[in-house]
Amino acid sequence: MTNLLDIENLRVRFPTRQGHFDAVRGISFSLGRERLGIVGESGSGKSMTGRAILKLIRKPGEVTADRMQMGKTDLRTASDRQMRKIRGRHASMIMQDPKFSLNPVMSVGQQITEALTTHERISRLDARKRAIQMLDAVAIRDPERVMGLYPHEVSGGMGQRIMIAMMLIPDPEILIADEPTSALDVSVQLSVLEIMDRLVTDRGMGLIFISHDLNLVSQFCDRILIMYAGRIVEVCQAGKLHEAQHPYTIGLLNSVPDLQHPRPRLDVLKRDPAWSAAPSVSALT
Amino acid sequence: MTHQTLRDWLLTDTPQSRRQASAAAWYAGWLKLKRNTLAMAGLIVLIALILGALCAPLLATQDPFVQDLGARLLAPGTDGHIFGTDSLGRDIWSRLIYGARISLYIVALVAVVAPLLGLIIGTVAGYAGGILDVVLMRFTDIFLAFPRLILALAFVAALGAGIENAVLAISLTAWPPYARIARAETLTIRNSDFIHAIKLQGAGPLRIITRHVWPLCISSLVIRVTLDMAGIILTAAGLGFLGLGAQPPSPEWGAMVSEGRKYILDYWWVATIPGLAIFTISLAFNLLGDGLRDVLDPREAGK
Amino acid sequence: MSAIDLSDLTVWFGHGAERSDAVKSASFSVDTGESFGLVGESGSGKSTVLRAISGLIDSWAGTMQLDGKPLGRRRERSFYKAVQMVFQDPYASLHPRHTVDRVLGEVLKLHGFSDIDARIDKLLDDVGLGKGFRFRYPHQLSGGQRQRVAIARALAPEPRIVLLDEPTSALDVSVQAEILNLLSDLRAERGLTYLMVSHDLGVIGHMCERIAVMQQGRIVELLDVAQMRKLSAEHPYTRHLLDSSVRAVRQA
Numbered sequence: 001m002t003n004l005l006d007i008e009n010l011r012v013r014f015p016t017r018q019g020h021f022d023a024v025r026g027i028s029f030s031l032g033r034e035r036l037g038i039v040g041e042s043g044s045g046k047s048m049t050g051r052a053i054l055k056l057i058r059k060p061g062e063v064t065a066d067r068m069q070m071g072k073t074d075l076r077t078a079s080d081r082q083m084r085k086i087r088g089r090h091a092s093m094i095m096q097d098p099k100f101s102l103n104p105v106m107s108v109g110q111q112i113t114e115a116l117t118t119h120e121r122i123s124r125l126d127a128r129k130r131a132i133q134m135l136d137a138v139a140i141r142d143p144e145r146v147m148g149l150y151p152h153e154v155s156g157g158m159g160q161r162i163m164i165a166m167m168l169i170p171d172p173e174i175l176i177a178d179e180p181t182s183a184l185d186v187s188v189q190l191s192v193l194e195i196m197d198r199l200v201t202d203r204g205m206g207l208i209f210i211s212h213d214l215n216l217v218s219q220f221c222d223r224i225l226i227m228y229a230g231r232i233v234e235v236c237q238a239g240k241l242h243e244a245q246h247p248y249t250i251g252l253l254n255s256v257p258d259l260q261h262p263r264p265r266l267d268v269l270k271r272d273p274a275w276s277a278a279p280s281v282s283a284l285t
Numbered sequence: 286m287t288h289q290t291l292r293d294w295l296l297t298d299t300p301q302s303r304r305q306a307s308a309a310a311w312y313a314g315w316l317k318l319k320r321n322t323l324a325m326a327g328l329i330v331l332i333a334l335i336l337g338a339l340c341a342p343l344l345a346t347q348d349p350f351v352q353d354l355g356a357r358l359l360a361p362g363t364d365g366h367i368f369g370t371d372s373l374g375r376d377i378w379s380r381l382i383y384g385a386r387i388s389l390y391i392v393a394l395v396a397v398v399a400p401l402l403g404l405i406i407g408t409v410a411g412y413a414g415g416i417l418d419v420v421l422m423r424f425t426d427i428f429l430a431f432p433r434l435i436l437a438l439a440f441v442a443a444l445g446a447g448i449e450n451a452v453l454a455i456s457l458t459a460w461p462p463y464a465r466i467a468r469a470e471t472l473t474i475r476n477s478d479f480i481h482a483i484k485l486q487g488a489g490p491l492r493i494i495t496r497h498v499w500p501l502c503i504s505s506l507v508i509r510v511t512l513d514m515a516g517i518i519l520t521a522a523g524l525g526f527l528g529l530g531a532q533p534p535s536p537e538w539g540a541m542v543s544e545g546r547k548y549i550l551d552y553w554w555v556a557t558i559p560g561l562a563i564f565t566i567s568l569a570f571n572l573l574g575d576g577l578r579d580v581l582d583p584r585e586a587g588k
Numbered sequence: 589m590s591a592i593d594l595s596d597l598t599v600w601f602g603h604g605a606e607r608s609d610a611v612k613s614a615s616f617s618v619d620t621g622e623s624f625g626l627v628g629e630s631g632s633g634k635s636t637v638l639r640a641i642s643g644l645i646d647s648w649a650g651t652m653q654l655d656g657k658p659l660g661r662r663r664e665r666s667f668y669k670a671v672q673m674v675f676q677d678p679y680a681s682l683h684p685r686h687t688v689d690r691v692l693g694e695v696l697k698l699h700g701f702s703d704i705d706a707r708i709d710k711l712l713d714d715v716g717l718g719k720g721f722r723f724r725y726p727h728q729l730s731g732g733q734r735q736r737v738a739i740a741r742a743l744a745p746e747p748r749i750v751l752l753d754e755p756t757s758a759l760d761v762s763v764q765a766e767i768l769n770l771l772s773d774l775r776a777e778r779g780l781t782y783l784m785v786s787h788d789l790g791v792i793g794h795m796c797e798r799i800a801v802m803q804q805g806r807i808v809e810l811l812d813v814a815q816m817r818k819l820s821a822e823h824p825y826t827r828h829l830l831d832s833s834v835r836a837v838r839q840a
Contacts, residue, residue, distance in 0.1 A: 042760055186829065213761075262794065266765035481644055487664075
């Protein structure tokens with residue numbers, strides 16, 4: 001089976017007053033038709049990785065890699081025009097907060113049909129029909145009514161489901177979800193994730209799920225990359241998270257307070273400088 | 286202390302004393318401003334102007350008030366008159382240098398009075414809210430509704446011509462935009478958690494406004510003032526031009542343009558050279574203001 | 589004796605037809621020395637309760653008592669000496685142009701302390717930062733360090749009661765663990781009473797002995813931590829919350 005995405009030695013670097021800051025430092029991974037989780041804390045470079053794939057890093061930041069292959073396209077040499085085609089058609093991205101990703105002056109229906117008509121030759125009526133089907137697929141009741149609503153009229157959970165509908169409607173092969181549920185309440189979080197999970201699995205897409213929440217990721221992914229200071233420190237199969245070896249991964253797991261297994265004190269991560277100095281673990285398959 | 290260690294001391298992320306912390310903050314701002322070449326150009330022009338005004342007696346080649354009717358309307362460059370002479374035979378270069386003192390005097394006074402008035406009115410209105418806000422802001426609106434130059438003219442006409450009254454008139458017409466800006470900033474700052482936090486320490490409104498709201502408003506006002514400087518100089522020059530500002534024979538630039546206008550076709554330099562001086566320092570203030578915006582923008586401060 | 593006693597508290601925003609009630613006749617009491625949790629999802633009114641107690645909102649009705657004495661519309665300085673608050677977002681709760689030294693110094697001065705220098709150093713040591721951080725600006729601090737400064741500020745007047753408004757929700761989990769441990773230690777050392785608001789049942793379960801569950805402005809259930817761990821809640825909404833929270837943490 002061929003991979004949807006192959007990345008080798010990816011680096012994202014920003015110039016600063018004191019020289020360079022490397023947000024991502026030479027990571028390699030590939031994505032098949034699977035659900036890949038990228039986990040790390042703020043500043044670990046996980047979001048930068050997601051953005052670098054779609055070339056959404058703004059100047060003066062620069063992205064370099066030995067290989068960035070998406071299907072037949074070499075992303076390193078792709079022009080802005082080609083990238084616009086790729087975004088949406090081949091790969092989509094869901095951001096953290098729907099409030100900032102939906103256009104406040106366009107109705108939900110307009111935005112979803114626009115996502116479709118920019119990538120396909122399709123009549124208005126058909127586009128509308130597909131949009132309603134899609135809203136139905138993300139478990140929105142009464143999709144006809146929701147089509148006419150504006151972003152401020154929908155709740156956070158519904159907004160994020162609309163985003164998922166919008167991103168999945170051009171039928172991309174790869175979905176990058178960057179903290180898709182961190183802005184949502186716990187009880188809504190799970191249902192949104194379950195919907196996303198079902199759609200991705202049904203369509204045989206590749207999912208990159210970026211999150212700070214190791215436990216949550218382990219439920220919705222097959223393989224997990226753990227990032228620390230711009231590098232991959234460990235690659236785990238989701239089912240074997242309890243076998244994790246790296247002290248950082250273990251520390252992350254133990255620092256979460258657990259309702260049913262109370263401890264008098266929470267474990268605190270002792271950050272070892274050797275972690276960031278160690279070479280990145282390859283996650284190529 | 287060598288240059289390198291002083292730089293390190295200023296660039297530290299771990300300041301050890303109050304003095305170092307504020308010095309480092311100033312130095313970071315300076316580095317940011319230094320990167321903007323145009324702003325630096327503006328700053329250099331203004332520094333040159335201030336030095337020129339301070340050293341006017343040394344730089345002037347002649348007494349700016351001495352008339353020499355035998356040498357009237359000489360072209361630039363003749364007989365050691367760099368910029369020529371005016372209709373009464375006075376050296377234009379010397380008058381320009383002395384005129385810089387008047388322009389800077391006006392600018393400095395207006396730059397203190399108008400923003401301060403605006404800051405006080407705007408922050409009080411924004412922080413207090415309710416009736417006080419409505420009253421103060423309608424009062425501001427009334428001032429804003431008059432064309433600025435006309436209002437200034439009216440004030441000068443009522444108070445009598447002269448530099449001090451011109452300054453007063455310009456300040457009285459210049460404050461409303463500052464009040465607006467200060468109020469808008471205050472409205473966003475008022476509801477932030479750090480203001481709530483200091484309220485929970487029992488701090489009163491006076492302390493909150495002066496210690497917590499002002500420092501965040503002042504940066505946008507400083508930017509706005511520098512950008513408005515050009516306008517203030519032009520208004521002062523306009524008043525001078527109309528004969529309501531500085532009185533002859535004082536070498537105010539606007540008055541000089543006004544005097545030269547009779548000869549504009551045959552002796553262009555008499556009006557053009559003071560005009561160019563006004564243009565240059567207005568431009569310098571605008572460039573500096575643009576640079577300061579990048580350095581002082583409070584939205585950038587958190588990053 | 590109860591440190592905080594609320595009965596029939598209603599808090600609203602807006603006037604007349606625009607009025608919306610954020611908290612609807614809530615009643616509970618927090619015992620002295622206890623750690624009490626207030627749980628709910630966004631918009632449930634849990635933070636509004638804290639803001640009404642601290643005096644940041646004055647459109648409320650009902651009774652609020654501090655150590656058995658009713659609170660009025662205006663808070664005295666003595667109230668703020670007894671009750672302090674830590675805010676949710678450490679990026680918004682520190683003045684961007686004030687150094688740590690200035691933040692703490694001002695608070696100490698407001699409360700009339702004289703040995704300010706020594707106290708600032710002591711406070712910074714107590715929250716695990718140390719003197720080296722004294723002259724830094726907020727932008728020179730990480731999120732966890734900022735929250736430690738905010739905690740130091742809240743502790744400066746030596747309060748007995750601390751209101752905690754989602755103190756760790758803006759932080760990474762490993763930093764959250766450090767801050768929660770710090771809060772537990774401080775409570776043990778100083779005998780503090782906590783009233784903590786959070787949407788995270790794991791955090792509340794770790795920190796609190798009793799909790800109140802809020803939904804759309806109402807308190808739907810009061811339960812203690814043992815009941816919570818056994819997932820034996822009466823109200824369907826509480827059960828739903830507990831269930832989602834446990835499922836989110838459960839390992840695959």
